[in-house]
Amino acid sequence: MFHLLDLAGVFVFALSGALMGVRKRLDVVGMGVLAGMTALGGGVVRDLILNVRPAAFQSVGYVLVPVAATVIVFFWHPHVARVMPAILVLDAAGLGLFCAVGTQKAMEYGLSPLHATLLGVTTAVGGGMLRDILSGEIPTLLYDRQLYAVPALVGSALMAGLYAYGLQGWPATLAAALLAFGLRIAAMRRKWRAPLARGLGD
Template sequence: MEHDAWPLVLDLAGVFFFAVSGSLMAAQKNFDIVGSLFLGSLTGLGGGVIRDLVLGRFPNAFAEPVYLAPPVAAAVVVFFLLPAVVKLRRTLLLFDAAGLALFCTTGTITALTLGANPISGALLGTTTAIGGGLLRDTVANVRPQLFDRHDIYAVPALLGAGLVAFLWQVGAYTPASGGAVAVVVFALRVLSLRFRWRVPFAAVVAHREGRATPPAD
């Protein structure tokens, strides 16, 4: 496969994995097939659209029709294979982790290629990785994983995007190194779910007491 084709392949794979997680949530919420396609598309394409708009360019999701294929494929796969899925919640989280891992890499590279500095590139890569999941959870009316105090949803993406930006800056980024970063992010995300890792609360008192403290009137 040509070197220039790898970013597109990884980007489309990320769209597919995130779209599957969106379609699985649609099935969990008893949406119809149209709702499944919409939620899958929103999840798979939302983060990239946000990134592209911030970068001031027409979103790839609408400029390149090929980006519409993964959400359609995801909706079809979930429609036919859902009865074989025993643990829906765990499957959704695994596909979400795979999308997160790929998008924090491809999103950062896209931003850097278009002229963003390493810090901005890493932030936009993180936005690409978490944006679709945030939109999915909001539209499906569930608490976004980003705000779950028992989750470190954004941390693996931020670490992966930062590492990709560093490799790019020192001239060491290759498709292989990008793939390795994605594998590390995926593993970190899965381990965080397995062992329920979390970051400190927003306030020391809340962390010590194990609960949030309401603001004073």
């Protein structure tokens, strides 16, 4: 079940990457690269840090899903753009799942709770950073004005804490994912923003 949820998160992230390619007027190859980097980049970075073979290279689904997302956006990007509110909800779900799973995997490989939390955040937002860098944008992680990285950080911290106290398995992963998801949705609906330096206005 978690593998299917993981692929669902990959699909949603890939859609956002391909849409960025459309906005930047890239060809289908560029769209595919952004889709793949957005969907898989964070997990690949995590696994390389853990010195294990990236999960993205162990299943053909991790290759086919970004390709499918690219094809959908290539032909129907106006329709995909119109349903972005729904996609953002799915994106929040993917954020929660990726941060929880990334943190759990880091803990399983012996990292401290602090380092596992940081690696969980990397899993969740790393692909978006690569997407922004490749498309010439300032990475959203550097100006988290829509509280994207903060929910991932909170969810990762909960996952690390639960794991450290012996609470493992899908209930802990689900709890951490739901916390990050809920914070992200609340931030979008209530327009929460991370503060700027003192003296700077919005």
